[in-house]
Amino acid sequence: MKKRVLLMSIIIVMIAATLFAAGVQEGAKERHAFVFKNTGNPYGEKQMSGFEDGIVEQGFEAILRAPDLPTAEAQIQIIEQLISQNVTSITITGNDFDALEPVMKNAMAAGITVLSADSAVNPASRKTHINQADSEMIGRTLIRAAFDMAGGSGQIAILSATSQASNQNLWIEWMKKELEDPKYKNIQLVRVAYGDDLRDKSVAETEALLRTYPNLKVIIAPTTVGIAAAGKVITDKNLQGKVFITGLGLPSEMAEYIENGACPYMFLWNPIDVGYLSAYAATAVASGKITGKVGDKFSAGRLGEFVVTQASDGGTEVLLGPPFRFDPSNIAEWKTVY
Numbered sequence: 434m435k436k437r438v439l440l441m442s443i444i445i446v447m448i449a450a451t452l453f454a455a456g457v458q459e460g461a462k463e464r465h466a467f468v469f470k471n472t473g474n475p476y477g478e479k480q481m482s483g484f485e486d487g488i489v490e491q492g493f494e495a496i497l498r499a500p501d502l503p504t505a506e507a508q509i510q511i512i513e514q515l516i517s518q519n520v521t522s523i524t525i526t527g528n529d530f531d532a533l534e535p536v537m538k539n540a541m542a543a544g545i546t547v548l549s550a551d552s553a554v555n556p557a558s559r560k561t562h563i564n565q566a567d568s569e570m571i572g573r574t575l576i577r578a579a580f581d582m583a584g585g586s587g588q589i590a591i592l593s594a595t596s597q598a599s600n601q602n603l604w605i606e607w608m609k610k611e612l613e614d615p616k617y618k619n620i621q622l623v624r625v626a627y628g629d630d631l632r633d634k635s636v637a638e639t640e641a642l643l644r645t646y647p648n649l650k651v652i653i654a655p656t657t658v659g660i661a662a663a664g665k666v667i668t669d670k671n672l673q674g675k676v677f678i679t680g681l682g683l684p685s686e687m688a689e690y691i692e693n694g695a696c697p698y699m700f701l702w703n704p705i706d707v708g709y710l711s712a713y714a715a716t717a718v719a720s721g722k723i724t725g726k727v728g729d730k731f732s733a734g735r736l737g738e739f740v741v742t743q744a745s746d747g748g749t750e751v752l753l754g755p756p757f758r759f760d761p762s763n764i765a766e767w768k769t770v771y
């Protein structure tokens with residue numbers, strides 16, 4: 434008799450627990466996380482706000498995270514926390530191509546969908562990558578711009594983000610390939626400096642470049658933090674017309690330097706759209722609509738239809754589109770947009 438009562442109580446407790454868990458599940462929204470390189474970068478904030486818009490308009494909850502410093506170690510800690518929070522997906526702007534692989538694999542083993550956006554992690558660490566623009570085109574275009582600004586000859590330098598950033602490193606590889614063309618025989622790339630996407634470090638690195646290379650003609654900064662820092666230094670030192678800057682910049686941060694001639698022109702894509710497209714790619718993979726293989730199609734809200742394609746690193750990617758060029762003719766119109 435006692436045994437029967439005990440058995441009944443156990444069954445009742447189990448049923449109650451199951452119903453409670455189901456209730457919690459039903460009430461809780463699916464959570465999708467985005468992890469950027471580091472805090473304090475307005476570009477990253479725009480990318481994350483686009484991700485949040487895309488997630489929220491699909492009825493889910495967005496978790497936006499970034500470490501203080503742009504290192505892989507700091508991102509690994511965040512991913513570990515997200516795994517224990519049991520989020521549905523994680524989209525990362527990687528601070529390193531390979532170093533995140535073990536933790537991304539742990540996330541996958543826990544049933545979490547993993548993607549990268551803006552700065553790729555290696556193919557083993559992601560289902561697909563959201564690429565803002567064609568990497569070869571970015572690299573080659575920036576060298577052509579520097580050649581134009583230098584008047585065909587002289588010293589140029591690159592001011593990058595961190596030395597491990599996979600997006601910047603890929604663009605720099607393409608810059609170096611473009612420089613192999615004999616038409617650049619009178620152009621010397623004297624240094625690749627790293628401002629780590631930190632404003633003060635980027636300012637200090639720009640100042641060091643100007644001190645070390647007094648004849649420097651152009652600084653290419655393929656990072657929004659670097660190019661804005663370089664714009665400030667050139668302007669503060671009144672070097673407009675002597676040293677030019679170009680690269681990838683946010684119109685809102687660069688308008689002043691485009692208007693004063695420090696930066697004749699520069700390029701970028703819409704960072705809000707990179708985040709928004711990532712939100713739709715993440716939910717398409719997480720829901721099983723697509724797996725992230727070449728040829729997969731999905732719709733990305735206001736941006737329309739996208740197809741997953743082959744990436745140059747052997748994995749797959751979703752390409753947002755060509756970058757825009759910003760110059761004195763259109764900067765006033767764009768500086769309020771992003």
Ligand code: RAM
Pocket residue numbers: 470474476477526551552594598600630655656657658681682
């Ligand atoms: C910085 C970041 C980001 C890059 C842009 C162009 O904000 O390094 O990853 O895509 O610049």
